Amino acid sequence: MHEWLIRLRVATADGSGLARAIDYSLHRWPSLIRYAQTGNLPIDNNPVENAIRPIAIGKKNWLFAGSERAGKRAAAIQSLFATAKLNDIEPAAWLKDTLEKLPFA
16 A cells, blocks of 8 residues: 555646645655554544543643633632543542531631
Protein backbone atom coordinates (compact mmCIF):
# COMPACT_ATOMS: atom_id res chain seq x y z
CA MET A 1 0.00 0.00 0.00
CA HIS A 2 2.87 2.37 0.82
CA GLU A 3 4.44 1.92 -2.62
CA TRP A 4 1.03 2.34 -4.28
CA LEU A 5 0.43 5.59 -2.38
CA ILE A 6 3.82 6.92 -3.46
CA ARG A 7 3.15 6.04 -7.13
CA LEU A 8 -0.32 7.56 -6.94
CA ARG A 9 1.00 10.73 -5.29
CA VAL A 10 3.47 11.34 -8.13
CA ALA A 11 0.58 11.21 -10.60
CA THR A 12 -1.72 13.45 -8.52
CA ALA A 13 -1.94 17.22 -8.89
CA ASP A 14 -0.51 19.19 -5.97
CA GLY A 15 -3.14 20.88 -3.83
CA SER A 16 -5.93 18.52 -4.83
CA GLY A 17 -8.03 16.78 -2.22
CA LEU A 18 -6.56 13.43 -3.21
CA ALA A 19 -3.01 14.79 -2.89
CA ARG A 20 -3.76 16.11 0.59
CA ALA A 21 -5.24 12.76 1.61
CA ILE A 22 -2.24 10.84 0.29
CA ASP A 23 0.19 13.27 1.96
CA TYR A 24 -1.71 12.86 5.23
CA SER A 25 -1.43 9.07 5.01
CA LEU A 26 2.24 9.06 4.03
CA HIS A 27 3.16 11.54 6.74
CA ARG A 28 1.55 9.28 9.35
CA TRP A 29 2.76 6.00 7.85
CA PRO A 30 4.95 4.98 10.85
CA SER A 31 1.97 5.37 13.19
CA LEU A 32 -0.31 3.44 10.84
CA ILE A 33 2.21 0.58 10.62
CA ARG A 34 2.60 0.52 14.41
CA TYR A 35 -1.19 0.41 14.83
CA ALA A 36 -1.57 -2.37 12.25
CA GLN A 37 1.24 -4.49 13.71
CA THR A 38 0.37 -4.10 17.39
CA GLY A 39 -3.30 -4.97 17.40
CA ASN A 40 -4.10 -3.65 20.88
CA LEU A 41 -3.76 0.08 20.25
CA PRO A 42 -6.99 2.08 19.98
CA ILE A 43 -7.68 3.46 16.51
CA ASP A 44 -8.44 6.91 17.91
CA ASN A 45 -8.18 8.92 21.10
CA ASN A 46 -11.90 9.65 21.48
CA PRO A 47 -12.08 8.32 25.08
CA VAL A 48 -9.36 10.77 26.14
CA GLU A 49 -10.96 13.65 24.25
CA ASN A 50 -14.32 12.91 25.84
CA ALA A 51 -12.72 12.81 29.29
CA ILE A 52 -11.09 16.23 28.95
CA ARG A 53 -13.97 17.94 27.10
CA PRO A 54 -15.66 19.23 30.30
CA ILE A 55 -12.38 20.78 31.40
CA ALA A 56 -11.82 22.42 28.02
CA ILE A 57 -15.35 23.82 28.00
CA GLY A 58 -15.05 24.89 31.63
CA LYS A 59 -11.89 26.89 30.97
CA LYS A 60 -13.96 29.56 29.22
CA ASN A 61 -16.33 29.76 32.17
CA TRP A 62 -13.53 29.84 34.72
CA LEU A 63 -12.28 33.09 33.23
CA PHE A 64 -15.23 34.63 35.02
CA ALA A 65 -14.68 32.95 38.39
CA GLY A 66 -14.38 36.39 39.98
CA SER A 67 -10.81 36.28 41.23
CA GLU A 68 -7.64 34.25 41.02
CA ARG A 69 -8.47 32.57 44.36
CA ALA A 70 -11.92 31.62 43.09
CA GLY A 71 -10.38 30.21 39.91
CA LYS A 72 -7.96 28.11 41.96
CA ARG A 73 -10.83 26.80 44.10
CA ALA A 74 -12.82 25.92 40.98
CA ALA A 75 -9.81 24.07 39.57
CA ALA A 76 -9.35 22.15 42.83
CA ILE A 77 -13.02 21.14 42.88
CA GLN A 78 -12.85 20.01 39.24
CA SER A 79 -9.78 17.91 40.10
CA LEU A 80 -11.65 16.27 42.96
CA PHE A 81 -14.64 15.58 40.71
CA ALA A 82 -12.40 14.08 38.01
CA THR A 83 -10.72 11.86 40.61
CA ALA A 84 -14.10 10.68 41.85
CA LYS A 85 -15.18 9.83 38.29
CA LEU A 86 -11.95 7.92 37.64
CA ASN A 87 -12.71 5.83 40.74
CA ASP A 88 -16.29 5.13 39.66
CA ILE A 89 -17.74 7.37 42.38
CA GLU A 90 -20.65 9.64 41.52
CA PRO A 91 -19.15 13.13 42.10
CA ALA A 92 -22.27 14.92 43.39
CA ALA A 93 -23.04 12.14 45.88
CA TRP A 94 -19.40 12.09 47.01
CA LEU A 95 -19.40 15.86 47.51
CA LYS A 96 -22.67 15.79 49.46
CA ASP A 97 -21.38 12.98 51.69
CA THR A 98 -18.07 14.78 52.26
CA LEU A 99 -19.69 18.11 53.11
CA GLU A 100 -22.08 16.43 55.55
CA LYS A 101 -19.11 14.92 57.41
CA LEU A 102 -17.28 18.23 57.86
CA PRO A 103 -17.32 19.61 61.39
CA PHE A 104 -19.02 22.95 61.85
CA ALA A 105 -18.12 25.22 64.73
